[in-house]
Amino acid sequence: MDKAEQILAALGGADNIVEIEPCATRLRTEVHDSSKVDEKALKAAGAFGVISSGQVVQVVVGPEADTIATDIEDLM
Amino acid sequence: MTQLDVLSPVPGRIIELAEVPDPVFAQALVGPGLAVDPVRTGPVTAVAPVAGRLVKLHPHAFVVQTDDGAGVLTHLGIDTVQLAGEGFELHVTEGDEVAAGDAVVTWDPAAVETSGRSPVVPVIALEATAGDLTGQRPAGPVDAGDALFTWAR
Structure with missing residues (x-):
């Protein structure tokens, strides 16, 4: 799996994503069910960190966030 | 090993990254550095902190x-x-080569x-580690183009 596929899977798959938006350093993701998010798998996929607050999960991936977000949207 | 001087993109006051009200920066998740609390005297043109693309x-x-x-x-x-x-307001295009100090974005x-x-x-x-940075400018006023820190590469 490439990085985008790994991150999407670790976020609980396409069905769990409400919205995914890139910023300069991170993917701001809103999920339906935050219990389906696998933080360890996100870090294994290359995330520098994960900041969760309720259904909003920020996956810190660095400046490649916009490219990864586009790749994830292509997979959805 | 080379020493890369990283310049302040804006005028203002130096603050520690830990004081930035965002956990990604405050915890240095994408790398170490410094932050500048910019002046509030109208539009400011942010400049390139290093030369490159x-x-x-x-x-x-x-x-x-x-x-x-x-x-x-x-x-x-x-x-x-x-x-x-x-x-x-952008003064450049993604992919452009810039010199340190070149205008990049004007904002307020x-x-x-x-x-x-x-x-x-x-x-x-x-993706640097904290130990790669030296010569951090102490808290206090800074002008655009002043050195913020040196990155040992």
Whole structure:
């Protein structure tokens, strides 16, 4: 799996994503069910960190966030 | 080993990254650096902190990568992605080569603050470790183009 596929899977798959938006350093993701998010798998996929607050999960991936977000949207 | 001087992109006051009101920067998740609390005296033109190629250019943030692959992120304010570029005037295009001190974006820190967001500008040595940085400028006033820190490469 490439990085985008790994991150999407670790976020609980396409069905769990409400919205995914890139910023300069991170993917701001809103999920339906935050219990389906696998933080360890996100870090294994290359995330520098994960900041969760309720259904909003920020996956810190660095400046490649916009490219990864586009790749994830292509997979959805 | 080379020593890369990283310059302040904006005039203002130096603050520690730990004081930036955003956990990604405060915890140095994308790298160490410093932040500048910019002046609120009207529009400010943010300049390139190092020479290199603009590998990423958003209205509110940009990355300049040097010839040897050092990436420096300048982020203009916190949560400013939500402004969708409004109030940010770009002087360059993604992929352009810039010299340190070249104009990149003109924006208004006071307007960002009025919108309820922090205008603080983190300047990050991407994927560096804290020990790679030396000569951090102490807390206090800084002008655009003044050295912020030196990155040992």
